[in-house]
Amino acid sequence: MTINASLRDYLRTRRSVGIGFLKDPGPTPEALQEILLMGCRVPDHGKFVPWRLVIISGDARQRAGERLAEIARRNRPDLDEAGLELERRQFLPAPLTIGVIFSPKPNPKAPEIEQMLSAGAVCFNLCNAAFAMGFAASWVTRWFAFDAAAQQMLGARGGERFVGFVHIGTPTMVPEDRDRPVLETIVSTWEG
Numbered sequence: 687m688t689i690n691a692s693l694r695d696y697l698r699t700r701r702s703v704g705i706g707f708l709k710d711p712g713p714t715p716e717a718l719q720e721i722l723l724m725g726c727r728v729p730d731h732g733k734f735v736p737w738r739l740v741i742i743s744g745d746a747r748q749r750a751g752e753r754l755a756e757i758a759r760r761n762r763p764d765l766d767e768a769g770l771e772l773e774r775r776q777f778l779p780a781p782l783t784i785g786v787i788f789s790p791k792p793n794p795k796a797p798e799i800e801q802m803l804s805a806g807a808v809c810f811n812l813c814n815a816a817f818a819m820g821f822a823a824s825w826v827t828r829w830f831a832f833d834a835a836a837q838q839m840l841g842a843r844g845g846e847r848f849v850g851f852v853h854i855g856t857p858t859m860v861p862e863d864r865d866r867p868v869l870e871t872i873v874s875t876w877e878g
């Protein structure tokens with residue numbers, strides 16, 4: 687057995703970097719292409735490709751934030767200017783965000799949960815691909831992944847929903863590790 691040491695070391699230490707610490711430079715178009723190709727290389731029972739990706743970068747980040755603020759104001763008329771400004775800035779910290787849309791293809795061969803898991807795998811694999819290309823990333827959802835109007839505004843169509851937003855940029859800090867589960871508490875051996 688030949689150990690792939692760089693992959694092992696990556697998997698043993700990988701850690702998301704918070705959105706506020708993802709800065710310019712973001713991926714070049716060529717690097718983004720690589721990230722997308724690697725990110726979409728996920729298990730997908732039945733090859734239904736039950737996901738789509740939406741890229742939010744450059745000036746579109748500000749426009750998306752303004753549209754989010756409008757929806758937030760409709761949802762919560764009491765939202766003050768500071769709250770609205772937070773919404774306007776949702777996509778500003780990182781130079782580039784990839785929205786992952788779960789796009790189910792109803793078929794008995796692959797129940798919906800399997801298709802959604804495949805979409806989740808895309809989210810995580812996009813993070814890994816970003817790290818492989820020298821960037822850092824964070825997979826988050828936030829309220830607009832659960833709000834119908836916001837999801838539609840960001841590109842989801844009927845029957846689809848966002849399962850994550852993968853923010854990508856150059857890390858400006860090295861985060862401390864977070865607590866990881868103690869294996870003994872989550873792993874057991876089936877003995878019949």
Ligand SMILES: Cc1cc2nc3c(=O)[nH]c(=O)nc-3n(C[C@H](O)[C@H](O)[C@H](O)COP(=O)(O)O)c2cc1C
Binds near residue numbers: 701703824825827
């Ligand atoms: C589906 C999903 C949604 C998440 N949404 C948020 C979120 O909205 N806000 C947040 O601060 N973290 C969110 N997180 C957690 C961040 O991704 C967090 O940084 C991550 O769990 C760090 O773990 P890691 O260092 O092992 O990658 C979410 C995680 C997952 C899996």
